[in-house]
Amino acid sequence: xxxxxxxxxxxxxxxxxxxxxxxxxxxxxxxxxxxxxxxxxxxxxxxxxxxxxxxxxxxxxxxxxxxxxxxxxxxxxxxxxxxxxxxxxxxxxxxxxxxxxxxxxxxxxxxxxxxxxxxxxxxxxxxxxxxxxxxxxxxxxxxxxxx
Numbered sequence: 677x678x679x680x681x682x683x684x685x686x687x688x689x690x691x692x693x694x695x696x697x698x699x700x701x702x703x704x705x706x707x708x709x710x711x712x713x714x715x716x717x718x719x720x721x722x723x724x725x726x727x728x729x730x731x732x733x734x735x736x737x738x739x740x741x742x743x744x745x746x747x748x749x750x751x752x753x754x755x756x757x758x759x760x761x762x763x764x765x766x767x768x769x770x771x772x773x774x775x776x777x778x779x780x781x782x783x784x785x786x787x788x789x790x791x792x793x794x795x796x797x798x799x800x801x802x803x804x805x806x807x808x809x810x811x812x813x814x815x816x817x818x819x820x821x822x823x
Contacts, residue, residue: 677707678707678708678715678721679709685710686710687710688710688711688757692756692757693756695756695760695761697756697759697761698727699728699729699730700726700727701726701727702725702762702764703724703727703737703759703760703761703762704722704723704759704760704762705720705721705722705724705737705739706721706760707721708757710757711757711758713755714733714734714753714755714757714758715755715758717752720739720741720750720754723739723740723741724739724764725737725740725752726738728751731753734753734754735754735759736751736752736754737752737754737759738750738751771793775791778791779791
C-alpha cells in the first residue's frame with residue numbers, strides 16, 4: 677500500500693515539494709512510505725478530496741468517508757509528499773473548453789450545434805472473410821450420466 681514503485685526508492689524528488697496547492701484544488705491522497713511524518717490513515721489511501729486549508733508544513737483536505745450507513749466529510753492534515761494533483765477534473769475542463777469553442781463557431785455561422793456527447797453507435801454491418809477455409813459447425817456435447 678505505502679511501498680514505493682520499482683527503482684523509485686530513496687530520497688523524495690524535489691518536484692514533489694515544488695508543487696503549489698491552493699484552496700479548492702482537487703487532490704489524490706497516496707501515502708509515500710519514504711516519509712512517515714504527516715501520513716494519512718490507510719483508510720484515506722487512494723481517496724480524492726478538496727484542499728480546505730494550506731499551512732507551512734501540511735495541507736488540510738476534506739475527504740468523504742463512509743461510516744456504516746453515513747458518508748461523513750472528514751478534514752485530515754496531510755504533508756504534501758502524500759498528495760498529488762488529481763487528473764479527474766482535466767477531462768471535464770477539456771470538454772467545457774471544446775463546448776465553448778463549438779458554441780462560438782455556431783454563433784458566428786448562425787447555426788445550431790449538438791453539445792451533448794453521444795455514445796458510440798453500433799458498428800456497421802460487414803462480411804467476415806474466411807480466407808478459403810470452410811467454417812466449422814460447433815455443437816454442444818450431449819450430456820451423459822455415468823454412475
